[in-house]
Amino acid sequence: MRADRLIAAVFALCFVAPTAAFAQAPVAYRLTFPEPGHHLMQVEVSFAGLPAAPLELHMSRSSPGRYALHEFAKNVYDVRITDAAGAALRVARPSAHEWLVARHPAAVRVSYRLFGDRIDGTYLSVDSAHAHINMPSALMWARGLEDRPVTVRFEPPPGGTSWRVATQLFPGPDAQTFTAPNLQYLMDSPSEFSAFALRTFTVRDGAREPTFRLAIHHDGEEAELDGFARDVEKIVREERGVYREYPAYDGGTYTFIADYLPWANGDGMEHRNSAIVTSASSVRASRTDLLGTISHEFFHSWNVERIRPKSLEPFNFDDENVSGELWLAEGFTNYYGPLVLQRAGLTQLAEFASEMGDTINSVTFSPGRHVRTAEEMSQMAPYVDAAGAVDRTSFENTFVSYYTWGEAIALGLDLTLRDRTGGTVTLDDFMRSMWEKFGRPGGHAPGYVDHPYTIADAKAVLAAVAGDAAFADDFFARYIQGHEMVNYARLLADAGMVLKPRAPQAGFTGELPLQDVQGGVRIAGAVPSGWPAYQAGLEHDDIIISIGGTTVSRAEAVDAAIRAARPGTAIAVTFLRRGQRIAATIRVVADPRLELVPAEQAGQPLTDAQRRFRDAWLRSAAGSGGP
Ligand SMILES: [Zn+2]
Structure with missing residues (x-):
């Protein structure tokens, strides 16, 4: 041990001087799979031309x-x-x-084993059929070498000779070796190593013609993929219509990497020039859902990958990344996902209306909306974005997803802009302005955005697009940094859509998650605050044993008794709390929950003005030209 260190020190002294020649020596990774059936990957990393300073190795957090x-x-x-x-x-x-090597020579080798058995957009999955590698979950990196180029070599396991690599990494000297210009780009480059199916297409875009690749690892039938790829192409063309140009994809290529396998976890994860989409379902069983995820993730290639909040740039692999702008980065993307499917003719109007109605309903009646603003909800992401906790939280009553609320804000802003300008200014104009100002200028190197935006920047762009700074100030103050919601019913009427209570004659006490248990019906989650059941004192884990004087043992019986109660009347309930029997009275209200339907479906005539508004909003923009 002692001797090794001495040799290392001498080695370091000899090679410290000519660092210029080694300063940009690439960091070389070699990935092998000695026991894929046991979910193991072996990683070897070679560092060369290291400065004498301590070598600080990190696994990302x-x-x-x-x-x-x-x-x-x-x-x-x-x-x-x-x-x-x-x-x-x-x-x-x-x-x-962290692993810290205080004294070391100029060349250091690191090797380790890694277990990974989760298919999604975050983790590592290795098995006999593939390696699905999200880089931060797998690759150790060195502090201070973030701007060095990188090479990654994928060695197939025994029997994996037909495996290929789907990735946004740059092609290297052979089919198994790839490169990245720096650490940020490497970490943003998930890779699928398997015998996947591949479909490609190109789309003319001014002077450019990017190539789109769809790499699908699935256990469905090959014949299903052609029609699916055609639908993906419709989405890719339709989203261009919003921005009127594609980003300059690094290498001129964008790659969808899909793992549709029964043992996968449902997920979608955006990257600069690729997206990971995973599902336990199949193209045959869940085509529209899978297309919805593709629509969302591809929209991110503008919104968040290049129109990027300053709070996320550059990404910090050592800590949580807190952003007050996820209502825009995720929420607006969540609005365009279904909107683009509708514009591309991949969903029916009633489906689109139903999804928007669910979003409005969910935000309107979430108790959390009065606790935090959309900006503050965004800052909660480290606790709710696939975060684990063993203690209970009150999130049902204090949190609303920035996806859902942001989607509702986007819908409200789009309709408001169209309403106040007679359709001459829309949310597409806002997104395109954000793109031109913050996205299109790009970065000094792949993996970086040089002009990220702040929330004040987004407000200034809205002021410019709307031609009215007071409008932008008011909209942000009330709906993004406040707790209000726009008047959706009035705005949606412009488009011939009717927002109305689903069942106003039914009794309601707040949505109760119920579960049949021995001796009664357990409240299996939070009771929504502000609603009658909460006001009557009911809580998570209480076991309802009678309602309206009738003993109950089934959740359906509790639901039926509440729905049958006339709004405005009171209903007696008896429950057990930690062994104690408690009697309470719940004052029942009319079920306020909302649904959104096309006017025709609600038996109302559609006026010409409504038809024009709706067409302008929902018709295909795929043919829109360049700026
Ligand atoms: Zn997203």
């Missing part, structure tokens, strides 16, 4: 597009850090995710 901590170091073991000859170097562990 977060992943681009994810905002909570995921502590990827937990699945790393058998870490060996040596000189080029294989002699072990002395390593300290300043934290659970």
Whole structure:
């Protein structure tokens, strides 16, 4: 041990001087799969031309597009850090995710094993059929070398000779070796290594003609993929209509990487020049849902990957990434996902209306809307974005998803802009202005955005697009940094859509998650605050044993008794709380929950003005030209 360190020190002294020649020596990763059936990946990293300063190795704690901590170091073991000859170097562990080599030669080798068995947009999945690698979950990196180029070599397991690599990494000298210009780009480049099916198409875009690749690892039938790929192309063309140009994809290529496997977890994750889409379902069973995820993730190639909040740039792999702008980055994207499907003719009007209605309903009646603003909800992402906690939270009563609320804000802003300008200014104009100002200028290197925006910038762009700074100030103050909602019923009437209560004659006490248990019906989640059941004192874990004087043992009986109660009347309820029997009275209200339907479906005539408004909003923009 002692001798190794001495040799290492001498080696370092000899090679410190000519660092210029080595300063940009690439960091080289080699990925092998000795036991894929046991979900193992072996990683070897070679560093060369290292400066004499301590080598600080990190496993990431977060992943681009994810905002909570995921502590990827937990699945790393058998870490060996040596000189080029294989002699072990002395390593300290300043934290659970860091390995510190105080003294080392210019060349250092690191190897470790990694277990990974979750298919989604965040983690590592290795099995006999593939390796699905989200880089932050898998690759150790060195502090201070973030701007060095990188090479990644994928070695197939025994029997994996037909495996290929789908990735936004740049092609290298052979089919198994890829490159990245820096760490930010590497970490943003998930890779699927398997015998996937591939479909490609190109779309002319002014002087450019980007190539789109659809790599699908699935266990469905090959014949299903052609029609699916045609629908993906419709989405890709339709979204161009919003911005009137594609981003300049690095390498001229954008790659959808799909894992549609029964053992996958449903997810979608955006990257600069690719997206991961995963599902336990199949093209045959869930085509529209899968297209919805593709629509959402592809929209991110403008909104968040390049129209990027300053709070997320550059991404911090060592900590949570907190952003007050996710209502725009995620929420507005969540609005365009279904809107683009509708414009591309991939959904029926009633489906689109139903989805928008559910969004308005959910935000309107979420108790959390009065607790935090949409900006503050965005800052909660580290606690709710696939975050784990063993203690209970009050999120049902204090949180509204920035996806849902942001979607509702986008819908409200789009309709408001169209309403106040007779259709001459729309949310598409706002998004395109954000693109021109913050997205199109790009970055000094792939993986970076040089002009990220702040919330004040977004407000200034709205003021410019609307031609009215007071309008922008008021909209942000009330609906984004306040707690109000626009008058959806009035605005949607412009488009011949009717927002109305689903069942106003039915009794309601607030939505109760109910579960049949021994001796009664358990309240299996939070009771929504502000609603009659909460006001009557009911809480999570209470076991309802009678309602309206009748003993109950089934959730359906509790639901039926509440719905049958006349709004304005009181209903007696008896429940057990931690063994104690409690009697209460709930004052029943009319069910206020909303649905959105096309006027025709509600038996109302559609006026010419409504038809024009609706057509302008929902018709295809895929043919829109360049700026
Ligand atoms: Zn998203």
